[in-house]
Amino acid sequence: MDLKKNICDNIKECEIKIGYREEDMNLYYPQASLLELLPAEKENLSEALAAFCRTAEPELGKLTIKETEEKGRYCIHVPSAGVKYVHENLEDSPFLKAFLAEIFKPGNTVEDMIKIFQSFSQDIIIEKIDEQEWGISFQNPEIDPYVYYLEQDAFGLQYHRFTRQAYDALKDSY
Numbered sequence: 001m002d003l004k005k006n007i008c009d010n011i012k013e014c015e016i017k018i019g020y021r022e023e024d025m026n027l028y029y030p031q032a033s034l035l036e037l038l039p040a041e042k043e044n045l046s047e048a049l050a051a052f053c054r055t056a057e058p059e060l061g062k063l064t065i066k067e068t069e070e071k072g073r074y075c076i077h078v079p080s081a082g083v084k085y086v087h088e089n090l091e092d093s094p095f096l097k098a099f100l101a102e103i104f105k106p107g108n109t110v111e112d113m114i115k116i117f118q119s120f121s122q123d124i125i126i127e128k129i130d131e132q133e134w135g136i137s138f139q140n141p142e143i144d145p146y147v148y149y150l151e152q153d154a155f156g157l158q159y160h161r162f163t164r165q166a167y168d169a170l171k172d173s174y
Helices: 003-018 031-037 042-060 080-089 094-103 110-118 164-172
Strands: 025-030 064-067 073-078 124-130 133-138 147-153 156-162
Touching (some): 003 025, 003 073, 003 094, 042 064, 042 080, 110 124, 133 164
């Protein structure tokens, strides 16, 4: 996975959730994610980000990437032209559409979400982190390359989507 794909996937995720809007979008990344997705080293992150912006410009427009006041966190500003490019040129993920259609239904359980994964493949990885948290992913990243971290609480199910490396780092921090 690379940064451009991840940006496009995040734009698509937002579009599936709330609909397409031809407007600028800000995406936020911790430094560790940028180092993983570029790949780059801390010492040359600024140069790697500048090079990335140049190579991504034909499709995503003139990106700006700046460290936020919260050190170690970066804002990637995608202009409306980049959002439009993703909308017009990249297909929605069938899995993500099905997942998002189900995740916010009242009363849903983790078992309901596992069934969504299994409707795309029986070869899934389910990791129970604690009583209310799971990590679920496909063994075949061609279906969907992300790990979906699910939390069940009094308000229902919540999710976060991570690259495998970011998920493993999160898991190791427990």
